[in-house]
Amino acid sequence: MNINIRPPGWAEWLMSRFSPTGFEDELQGDLQEMYVYWVKTIGLPRARWRYVLAVLQLIRPFSWPRTSQSNDYSQPFFLHPDMLRNYFTVAWRNLWRHKLYSLINIGGLALSLTSTAFIGLWVYDERSYDSFHDDADRIYRVAKDFVTRGGMRTPDATTPAALAPALQAELPEIQAVTRLYPNWGQKYLVKRGDQRFYEERVYRVDANFFSIFSFPFVAGNAQTALTTPTSIVLTESAARKYFGDENPIGKRLDLDVKPGDFVVTGVLADIPSNAHFRFDFLIPLRTLDATLNSNWKTYVFYTYVKLKPNANAERFAANLQSLFKRHQPDDLNQFYSQPLTQIHLTSKLKWELAPNGEQSYVRILSFVALFVLIVAAINYINLATARAARRAREVGVRKVAGAHRQSLIGQFLGEGILSALMAGLVAIGLLFLLLPVFNQFVEKQLSLSNQQGWMVSLLVILLASGTGLLAGIYPALVLSSYEPVHVLKGQHLPGSAFSRLRQGLVTGQFAVSAGLIIGTIIVTQQLHFLRTSSLGFDKDQVMVLPNIDGLTNLDVLQQELAALPGVAKIGAASDAIGYTNSTMGMALKGTDKGVAVNYITVDNQGLAVLGIQLRQGRLFSTQFPSDSSTSLLVNETAAKQLELNHPLGSILNTNLQGDYRTVVGVVKDFHYSSLHQTIQPFAFMLGRQNLSNLLVKLRSSDVEATIEAIQHKWEALVPDRPFSYSFIDERFAALHHADTLFEHIFTGITLIALLIACLGLFALATFMTERRTKEIGVRKVLGASALSIVALLARDFLQLVLLATLLASPGAYYFMRGWLEGFAYKITIEWWVFALAGLLAVVIALLTVSYQSLKAALMNPVKSLRSE
Amino acid sequence: MKRAFLGELEEVVLLTVAALQEQAYCALITQTIDQQMARSISFPTVHTTLQRLAEKGFVSSQMGGATAERGGRQKRLFTVTAAGQRALLECRQVRSQLWDQIPTSVVQLWGA
Numbered sequence: 006m007n008i009n010i011r012p013p014g015w016a017e018w019l020m021s022r023f024s025p026t027g028f029e030d031e032l033q034g035d036l037q038e039m040y041v042y043w044v045k046t047i048g049l050p051r052a053r054w055r056y057v058l059a060v061l062q063l064i065r066p067f068s069w070p071r072t073s074q075s076n077d078y079s080q081p082f083f084l085h086p087d088m089l090r091n092y093f094t095v096a097w098r099n100l101w102r103h104k105l106y107s108l109i110n111i112g113g114l115a116l117s118l119t120s121t122a123f124i125g126l127w128v129y130d131e132r133s134y135d136s137f138h139d140d141a142d143r144i145y146r147v148a149k150d151f152v153t154r155g156g157m158r159t160p161d162a163t164t165p166a167a168l169a170p171a172l173q174a175e176l177p178e179i180q181a182v183t184r185l186y187p188n189w190g191q192k193y194l195v196k197r198g199d200q201r202f203y204e205e206r207v208y209r210v211d212a213n214f215f216s217i218f219s220f221p222f223v224a225g226n227a228q229t230a231l232t233t234p235t236s237i238v239l240t241e242s243a244a245r246k247y248f249g250d251e252n253p254i255g256k257r258l259d260l261d262v263k264p265g266d267f268v269v270t271g272v273l274a275d276i277p278s279n280a281h282f283r284f285d286f287l288i289p290l291r292t293l294d295a296t297l298n299s300n301w302k303t304y305v306f307y308t309y310v311k312l313k314p315n316a317n318a319e320r321f322a323a324n325l326q327s328l329f330k331r332h333q334p335d336d337l338n339q340f341y342s343q344p345l346t347q348i349h350l351t352s353k354l355k356w357e358l359a360p361n362g363e364q365s366y367v368r369i370l371s372f373v374a375l376f377v378l379i380v381a382a383i384n385y386i387n388l389a390t391a392r393a394a395r396r397a398r399e400v401g402v403r404k405v406a407g408a409h410r411q412s413l414i415g416q417f418l419g420e421g422i423l424s425a426l427m428a429g430l431v432a433i434g435l436l437f438l439l440l441p442v443f444n445q446f447v448e449k450q451l452s453l454s455n456q457q458g459w460m461v462s463l464l465v466i467l468l469a470s471g472t473g474l475l476a477g478i479y480p481a482l483v484l485s486s487y488e489p490v491h492v493l494k495g496q497h498l499p500g501s502a503f504s505r506l507r508q509g510l511v512t513g514q515f516a517v518s519a520g521l522i523i524g525t526i527i528v529t530q531q532l533h534f535l536r537t538s539s540l541g542f543d544k545d546q547v548m549v550l551p552n553i554d555g556l557t558n559l560d561v562l563q564q565e566l567a568a569l570p571g572v573a574k575i576g577a578a579s580d581a582i583g584y585t586n587s588t589m590g591m592a593l594k595g596t597d598k599g600v601a602v603n604y605i606t607v608d609n610q611g612l613a614v615l616g617i618q619l620r621q622g623r624l625f626s627t628q629f630p631s632d633s634s635t636s637l638l639v640n641e642t643a644a645k646q647l648e649l650n651h652p653l654g655s656i657l658n659t660n661l662q663g664d665y666r667t668v669v670g671v672v673k674d675f676h677y678s679s680l681h682q683t684i685q686p687f688a689f690m691l692g693r694q695n696l697s698n699l700l701v702k703l704r705s706s707d708v709e710a711t712i713e714a715i716q717h718k719w720e721a722l723v724p725d726r727p728f729s730y731s732f733i734d735e736r737f738a739a740l741h742h743a744d745t746l747f748e749h750i751f752t753g754i755t756l757i758a759l760l761i762a763c764l765g766l767f768a769l770a771t772f773m774t775e776r777r778t779k780e781i782g783v784r785k786v787l788g789a790s791a792l793s794i795v796a797l798l799a800r801d802f803l804q805l806v807l808l809a810t811l812l813a814s815p816g817a818y819y820f821m822r823g824w825l826e827g828f829a830y831k832i833t834i835e836w837w838v839f840a841l842a843g844l845l846a847v848v849i850a851l852l853t854v855s856y857q858s859l860k861a862a863l864m865n866p867v868k869s870l871r872s873e
Numbered sequence: 874m875k876r877a878f879l880g881e882l883e884e885v886v887l888l889t890v891a892a893l894q895e896q897a898y899c900a901l902i903t904q905t906i907d908q909q910m911a912r913s914i915s916f917p918t919v920h921t922t923l924q925r926l927a928e929k930g931f932v933s934s935q936m937g938g939a940t941a942e943r944g945g946r947q948k949r950l951f952t953v954t955a956a957g958q959r960a961l962l963e964c965r966q967v968r969s970q971l972w973d974q975i976p977t978s979v980v981q982l983w984g985a
Contacts, residue, residue: 028949030936030946030947031898031899031936031946031947031948031949032899032920033943033944033946034900034939034943034944034946034947034948035898035899035900035916035920035943035948036900036916037942037943037944037946038900038901038942038943039900039903039904039916041942042900042904046907055915055916058915059915059916059917062915062917063917063920
């Protein structure tokens with residue numbers, strides 16, 4: 006044997022360092038022999054190659070001893086892979102053996118996590134309005150209270166045109182000011198080639214609009230977008246409507262606004278749904294023929310301000326009012342500023358650019374979402390503890406086998422978290438799956454793409470793990486404390502150990518449920534009240550046709566329409582009831598105590614169409630030709646606030662500038678706006694100049710055909726104006742749209758919470774009954790009736806539910822009264838609501854528990870007592 | 874009890890262990906298979922197979938027989954256990970059963 010034949014040194018070294026434990030000697034020896042053999046049979050180079058290959062295959066970690074050669078019975082580390090595998094196996098078996106509990110547990114938690122996440126998304130969206138602008142915290146809207154000599158204030162979002170230039174020039178803390186002039190109900194005809202559409206969302210803005218608002222550009226840029234008088238900026242979807250896939254930049258677009266011929270200078274991404282105003286077209290403010298920079302009297306502009314960094318917002322608000330006083334010393338109006346991001350939820354001024362949200366809804370729903378989560382978490386904890394009690398024996402065996410208390414705690418905590426995480430994953434799946442449905446339900450465009458989706462998913466996972474941790478703590482601590490000798494002998498069968506906690510939790514759960522039931526009853530009652538309470542005029546089947554101002558053949562149109570068989574009455578008005586109305590300061594002649602009065606102008610038939618009821622005096626009539634310049638109708642509130650002791654014949658200064666009119670009639674109060682607002686002074690004047698809406702009262706038969714007939718007449722007589730219409734009752738429904746939506750969400754979430762609570766109660770009842778099978782058997786053998794056994798089983802739960810209702814009532818009362826305070830006209834909360842909620846909770850609990858109780862009570866005791 | 878399955882490779886290795894009797898250790902087993910069966914099974918494969926057989930209880934092992942060629946390192950000497958013997962016999966029996974089912978005339982036609 007030539008001793009010089011040596012295998013590669015590095016491979017030899019590897020083998021000596023890394024041979025698998027227990028095989029060091031034999032493998033090195035064998036390999037050396039093999040090397041000699043290989044050199045003999047296949048030559049040196051290939052022998053070396055084989056040797057290296059063999060070494061690489063044999064060394065750790067590529068090979069591992071397949072059988073443990075050691076007699077090592079020392080305790081494994083409790084996170085050793087084998088132990089973890091054991092924990093998983095046992096956890097899985099537990100889940101699988103109690104399929105019903107697992108399903109209820111994980112399903113319930115997943116359901117509530119999903120609802121909570123959805124409500125969370127909704128709340129987040131409501132609170133995120135306008136925060137997408139750069140430096141949104143430095144942007145403010147200037148608004149004012151319209152104040153009359155009588156001291157009446159009407160909060161109002163509009164400002165005069167001259168305000169913006171004055172602010173820019175005189176207040177050093179301001180970085181930029183911009184004005185916005187919306188379409189004010191006007192429709193613009195937009196043409197490109199043979200494409201013609203009427204567009205409403207056309208705003209006129211100052212050239213520096215984009216130095217305050219950072220709507221992202223798709224094409225063009227913020228600096229040059231509005232520099233020339235013929236610039237027009239579109240949103241992406243408007244651009245697609247007129248230009249298809251063409252690049253619209255530099256192309257012409259015809260608008261019936263002077264100078265008519267506009268050039269597209271920019272395309273914006275579509276306005277996010279969480280902006281408090283939304284538009285499709287922007288054109289320069291200069292297109293208005295108005296004395297823009299010196300007019301302090303006409304309030305038709307919106308003014309937005311961006312402060313310099315570090316500017317003091319409070320000082321700005323103070324300076325604002327003093328600036329206005331400097332320019333208009335005689336004007337009583339009070340100016341103030343509103344942070345941009347709070348406009349959507351807190352502003353609620355007259356003439357908002359879009360309907361505002363309701364802060365109270367956001368608050369209530371946040372709490373409700375939290376409650377649903379609590380209900381499911383309680384379920385989870387309850388069932389986990391109930392089930393854990395059955396595992397006392399497992400704990401005994403583990404302890405005998407040498408488990409430390411810490412490792413048991415770790416095991417139970419880990420198990421709780423893991424199955425909660427399963428629920429979290431299911432919830433995330435549901436969230437993505439159901440998002441379109443939810444969006445349709447709440448009429449939003451919430452999205453889970455990108456960052457937001459990740460954030461929500463992360464939050465769901467965190468909430469799930471938190472719940473799992475909570476659910477795991479109690480069993481972990483209690484179970485791990487058992488003495489193995491007791492549990493294995495069966496002396497100490499745990500179960501009562503958890504019952505106090507469980508009772509408390511069930512009470513909490515049903516308190517939440519009862520509170521939600523109370524809330525739902527009150528919300529439903531109030532919404533029913535809103536829908537059914539009389540508005541004081543006839544809102545049904547009154548059609549509003551806009552766009553008639555200045556129409557030369559208005560009389561012909563009216564006659565033709567009145568002749569249609571489906572039309573009952575026809576009249577005209579400046580505004581329809583249910584829309585925002587103009588306001589004017591009025592005072593009794595000889596006094597200077599002005600009162601802000603909403604008014605509309607009508608023709609002789611207008612009031613009859615609306616079914617306005619007369620309290621005293623008369624309506625306008627053709628028999629009194631002078632009505633149009635000298636007469637006035639007021640509502641009861643106006644008569645009271647203007648202090649008209651004998652209203653008929655009183656003479657009012659109707660614009661505080663000397664337009665005197667005589668009150669010829671007083672009409673009964675009617676709701677001209679949502680029931681959130683109290684009835685304010687209202688007046689009707691007769692006139693022809695400002696009539697811009699036709700009011701058509703339809704007969705109830707075949708409304709569809711009548712509308713079609715009206716459209717035909719319109720298109721024949723007014724070919725150059727678009728035909729559009731709306732109904733006053735639909736308008737009133739829209740005023741309470743947010744309330745209806747709230748009712749739906751609230752009812753939906755209550756149902757989910759109840760469902761989850763019932764599932765939990767059902768599983769708990771099943772569990773408790775199972776534990777008492779033998780007891781029930783013995784009782785039956787001794788002569789107990791089925792009824793008494795049902796009573797025995799149900800009594801515990803019923804007591805808890807009643808207690809829960811008592812606990813929940815004050816909280817629910819407090820919250821719902823807060824909600825009702827948002828309505829000027831509302832129901833009173835009556836005691837029977839709480840009784841009914843308690844009764845409902847009891848019935849629901851009874852139904853849930855009774856199935857198991859009955860089953861147990863009717864079971865033949867032979868079956869339960871046979872085996873021991 | 875379910876009969877432990879003996880794979881083809883395992884059978885070859887186990888047979889070789891039986892054939893080498895007192896001298897069966899990994900290197901020699903590999904060389905024997907190499908020479909007698911003209912079949913090159915890599916050394917690590919044989920090593921793993923032996924461990925698998927030990928795990929199944931077909932072979933037992935003890936240390937011994939250090940020689941100079943192997944740098945004075947001990948060998949692990951394998952012997953077939955009773956279970957291993959049973960498995961081998963069973964294996965042969967199954968095969969011969971099948972052989973017996975082939976008619977002699979056919980086998981003769983094959984040139985046996």
